[in-house]
Every structure is written in structure tokens, then in C-alpha cells.
Ligand SMILES: Nc1ncnc2c1ncn2[C@@H]1O[C@H](COP(=O)(O)OP(=O)(O)O)[C@@H](O)[C@H]1O
């Protein structure tokens with residue numbers, strides 16, 4: 001059984017059908033990349049998986065538990081799913097260390113010492129140990145995004161959702177963040193990431209899904225999707241991406 | 248000219264009136280501190296109630312709205328009359344035999360809670376929804392997200408307008424003289440009626456101004472500091 005299983009998920013905002021009959025399987029320790037034009041529904045799909053959005057139809061199963069039946073403990077579910085946003089969304093009134101320890105303290109109920117030790121270890125790992133006591137606005141975008149990843153990892157999630165986490169970064173800051181994601185992938189973290197970094201997707205993904213107007217138009221191995229797409233729409237999208245110099 | 252000075256600014260009357268007015272002013276200070284603490288707490292609670300999500304909370308939200316609309320619209324002096332003369336007239340055990348000071352605190356708190364609720368609410372609404380979302384996505388409950396992420400940011404942002412409201416509250420403590428709280432304005436009035444001299448009011452005015460100036464400068468300072476900080480991070 002796959003770790004994340006979406007079965008004909010439909011999500012509407014008013015009249016607008018943002019996801020239509022989306023089915024998707026993500027195996028444990030796999031990395032799935034969602035690609036597609038902006039507005040195609042990538043963020044919405046990720047947000048449905050940790051119930052930041054409620055689906056209108058269809059079912060989602062995470063870690064053997066159906067989460068779309070309305071009986072699920074939302075906070076317990078989110079505890080095992082980390083999400084990182086394009087805009088980092090660090091807490092500006094807390095230091096880097098406090099950002100990373102908030103979840104462990106309040107949700108995992110670790111004591112101050114345990115949560116601090118965990119956080120320091122993580123900051124070490126992302127190469128920002130010396131920034132522990134800085135406030136987020138003193139950090140570069142790339143550093144902030146790595147802190148946001150550390151904040152999510154501090155919950156020891158079983159699944160990470162990454163939503164275009166490099167899209168707001170200056171080009172020279174992208175690689176540090178991608179290195180970190182690469183390292184996460186190598187440790188076997190299950191991840192779903194929405195991304196515009198096609199060469200990165202090709203490198204880390206076990207599966208690539210092309211979303212078009214709320215529908216998974218094509219999915220397959222990175223080699224197949226990027227070298228030999230079968231759907232005309234996929235070809236057209238990749239053609240535009242290549243023209244924009246992103247592949 | 249000479250007469251004006253003698254009537255309003257007589258050094259002799261200043262000295263004579265000062266002790267009583269000063270004693271009254273300490274009542275103003277007490278009114279202010281007690282009411283401010285109550286207002287800070289109650290207004291935050293009301294602001295949070297007004298922001299509660301979901302259909303189930305609708306009656307609570309409505310009550311909070313009615314409260315703020317009512318007390319923002321009612322002159323403090325009317326509220327003071329109703330509380331200060333109305334509650335004793337009720338003859339209900341426990342609420343009808345309180346001191347005028349207590350009634351004064353109640354009136355000030357009722358009215359200023361309504362103002363400050365709006366200030367807090369603006370602060371809470373100014374925190375970007377993505378902050379709450381980030382907190383919730385860590386597994387924090389609604390209340391934890393409010394407590395640790397939204398409210399701390401909201402409160403920081405509204406400190407200057409809060410201080411402005413407190414300057415207003417400081418001055419309005421003089422209004423509860425109408426229900427017989429022996430504060431500075433009432434003491435000044437007593438003096439002026441006894442000695443047919445108005446310098447006692449000047450004494451009270453000086454005390455109020457001296458109290459307000461530091462708070463006003465501090466508020467300016469906070470606003471300026473914030474502007475500088477925002478300019479620094481914007482570049
Ligand atoms: N909260 C919302 N309310 C209304 N429409 C929304 C909301 N969030 C997203 N949408 C719409 O849903 C569509 C898909 O958005 P999104 O999932 O953000 O796409 P992507 O991440 O692929 O760019 C867009 O048309 C967007 O305007």
C-alpha cells in the first residue's frame with residue numbers, strides 16, 4: 001500500500017474546479033514531483049494532503065488512515081506531515097531557534113532542553129547553527145527557507161510537502177536549498193514537491209506528475225516525462241519551459 | 248490681566264490647593280491603572296471572540312459586536328451615571344453597595360474595553376493568514392496558533408494605538424467625578440467653590456499634562472522606531 005493515496009479528488013473554490021478527479025500514489029521513501037503551469041493546482045493539491053484545504057469529493061489516505069472522512073484528528077495528522085511554503089512563512093517575532101522549537105515544545109511536548117537539542121542539531125545540519133539567535137529578517141531568503149525546512153523537520157514528519165520552495169529565491173541562493181532537499185531524499189524521506197526546477201525534478205524524482213488545469217495529465221518516471229512525453233499538453237508545457245531556459 | 252492671573256494662576260492658591268488636588272490625582276492614577284489592566288485583558292478576550300471561526304461561534308461573535316458598538320457609541324458620562332447611580336438603586340446584594348471608586352472603574356472599563364477591542368482586532372487582522380497557516384501546519388491547535396503566533400505579533404503592532412487610547416483613558420478618569428469619586432477634578436471643584444478661585448483646576452491640569460507627556464513621547468518614539476525598522480528591512 002502506498003504511503004499517500006489520492007482517489008479521484010475534486011476540489012472547488014466556488015464555481016472554479018481547481019482539482020478534478022485527481023488520483024495519485026506516493027510510495028514510502030519516494031519523491032514525487034508535481035510540475036505544471038502556475039494556476040494548475042499544485043499548491044492546492046499539496047494543501048489538501050495536510051487538510052489545509054478540504055476536498056469536495058474523493059478520498060485521501062495517508063499512512064493507512066483515511067483523512068477525508070471528517071473524523072480524523074487534524075492536528076495529529078499534521079504532526080506527521082511537514083509542509084514548506086514558497087514564502088517561508090517563518091514567525092518574525094521569534095528567533096530562528098524559537099521558530100524551530102515551537103512545534104516540538106507545544107505539539108510534540110518535548111521539554112525545553114530536548115527541543116533545543118533537536119533544533120540545534122537540525123540547524124547544524126542545515127549549516128545555520130550560528131544563526132540560532134537571529135531573527136528571521138536578518139537572514140537571506142535561502143537561509144530563511146532552510147530554517148523553514150528545519151522547522152518542519154523538527155516535528156520528525158513521515159512526509160514532507162514542499163511547495164515551490166525555491167521560487168522566491170535569487171538564483172544564487174537556490175542551490176543551497178536544493179542541496180538540502182537532495183540530502184533529505186537520500187535519507188529516504190517521503191516527499192511530494194511542486195517545483196519549477198525541472199532539472200532538479202529529473203534528478204531527484206521517482207515519479208513526475210504533470211498537472212494541467214487541475215487534472216493529472218500525465219505521470220511517469222522522470223526519464224519518460226522529460227525525454228519522451230506522450231501527451232501533447234505535456235510536450236507543449238515542456239517546450240515552453242525549455243524556451244524559458246529552465247531545462 | 249492681573250485678574251486672570253489671580254483667578255487661574257495664583258501662586259498662593261496653587262500651594263494651598265495642591266495637597267487636596269494631589270490626593271485626588273492619586274485616585275485618578277489608581278482608577279487608571281486598575282481600569283487599564285482590566286481593559287487590556289477583557290478587550291483581548293473580546294477581540295479573540297470576534298475573530299472566532301465557524302458557524303457555531305456566530306452568537307458569541309454577534310454579542311461581541313453588539314457590545315463594542317454599544318459602548319463605543321455611548322458617552323462615558325452616561326455610562327458613569329447608569330453605573331454609579333443605577334447599580335446602587337437596584338438594591339441587589341453584592342453589586343449595589345460598592346464604593347464609588349469601584350463604579351468608576353466599571354464605567355471606564357466598560358467603555359474603554361470597546362475601544363481597545365477594536366484596536367486589538369485590527370492588530371489580529373493585520374497578521375497575514377499565512378502565519379496562522381504555518382502554525383497550524385506544524386500541528387498547533389487553533390488556540391495554540393493564536394497564543395504563540397498571531398496574538399504576539401498583533402499586540403506588538405498595536406502598542407502605539409493602545410497607548411493613545413490609554414492617554415484618553417487617563418484623562419477620562421476625571422469624568423467619573425460626576426458620580427462622586429473624589430479624584431482631582433472633584434477636589435479642584437471643591438476648592439474653587441470654597442475659595443472662589445480657579446487655580447485648583449490649573450493644578451489638576453498640570454498634573455494630567457505631566458502624566459500624559461511621557462506617554463505621548465514614548466508613543467511617538469515607538470512609532471518612529473517602527474518606521475525606521477520597516478524602512479531598514481524593506482531595502
Ligand atoms: N483560496 C482560494 N480561493 C479561490 N481560488 C483559489 C484559492 N487558492 C487557489 N485558488 C485558485 O486555484 C487555482 C489553482 O491554484 P494553485 O493550487 O495555487 O496553483 P499552482 O500552485 O499550481 O500555481 C488558481 O486558479 C487559483 O487562482
Ligand SMILES: [Mg+2]
Nearest residue numbers: 042043163164
Ligand atoms: Mg503554487
